[in-house]
Structure formats: C-alpha cells, structure tokens
Amino acid sequence: MALLPICTYPDPVLRQKTEYVKTIDDEIRRLIDDMAETLYNAPGIGLAANQVGRSLRLLIIDLQLEEDNPGLLVLINPELVDGRGEMVHEEGCLSLPDFWANVKRHEEVIVRAQDREGKEIEFQAQGLLSIALQHEIDHLDGKLFIDRIGPVALDIFKRKWKKKHKEAKE
Ligand SMILES: [Zn+2]
Numbered sequence: 001m002a003l004l005p006i007c008t009y010p011d012p013v014l015r016q017k018t019e020y021v022k023t024i025d026d027e028i029r030r031l032i033d034d035m036a037e038t039l040y041n042a043p044g045i046g047l048a049a050n051q052v053g054r055s056l057r058l059l060i061i062d063l064q065l066e067e068d069n070p071g072l073l074v075l076i077n078p079e080l081v082d083g084r085g086e087m088v089h090e091e092g093c094l095s096l097p098d099f100w101a102n103v104k105r106h107e108e109v110i111v112r113a114q115d116r117e118g119k120e121i122e123f124q125a126q127g128l129l130s131i132a133l134q135h136e137i138d139h140l141d142g143k144l145f146i147d148r149i150g151p152v153a154l155d156i157f158k159r160k161w162k163k164k165h166k167e168a169k170e
Helices: 026-041 127-140 151-169
Strands: 046-048 058-061 073-084 087-093 096-105 108-114 120-126
Touching (some): 026 046, 026 058, 046 127, 058 127, 073 127, 087 127, 096 151, 108 127, 120 127
Antiparallel strands (some): 046 058, 058 073, 108 120
C-alpha cells in the first residue's frame, strides 16, 4: 500500500466529472487500498478517487469515531437514487484544508453502487453517513461543498484561501 498525494483546491481534476469504472480489477482494488491508507493517514472520513488525481467514479467512506461504524465502505459507480428531508451540518474537506462551513443536505438518501467485488448494492443512509455520501458523490460530479454554501461563507472561504496562498508563496 502507498500514501497518495491529496489534490487541493483549485486543482482542475476536482472540477471534472469522473468516468465510470468499467472493470473492477486488481489495479482498481490497489487504488482502493491506497485510498484507504491515505484516508486513515489524513485523517478524514471520506475520499473520492479524483481527490487523489484519478478521475474515476469511486469513493470510500469510514466514519471511524462514530458508534456502530460498519468499517470501510467502498462504493464503485455510486448514484444517488433518492433523497428526502433536509439537514444542516458543518462540513470540511481534505481538498479544502482548514475550512469548515454549514451545508444543507438531504437527511436521508438511497444510494446504488457496486462493491469492491463488483456486486450491485443499494442501501439507505441517514445522519452523518448520508452527509458523507452526498459530499463524496458531489466530488465525483466535479462539485465541492463550497458550491453549496451561502455568499457570506463563500466570501470568507475566498479571503482565507487568498491569505493562505499568499503566505505559502512568501
Ligand atoms: Zn471533500
């Protein structure tokens, strides 16, 4: 296994819609293992393949500190089938370091995907898992959570990012 570099805003790979995974082979499974190691090392609760520079429709989630955590969830070619209700929760992202903001999402979602063996799965999720799924599926569609925050929060993000970028150059 290997740690992969995480692409951060404004890397254009984060804005491209990812491609469907046609064949789930050893190369894809190796990518999943490397993504898992990268996720645990970061640490984060979710990672989409395009966050490590691979424009493929593949994501992993591990809520880690949550109770009743089922462990690493691997979703290949995931789709949001349905969403119900509304909830607002503070989100962060490994591709937007040191920034958090409230985001409005569905309270409950139904997701269809393939697992790491290629088997079709469909399930319902609520709460933090529902949020993580919507956040990561957004990544696969080239969206970031800053696309879903209000103009005031977006302005704060832009100023913070500019300041940090300037400091990094100095
Ligand atoms: Zn993210």
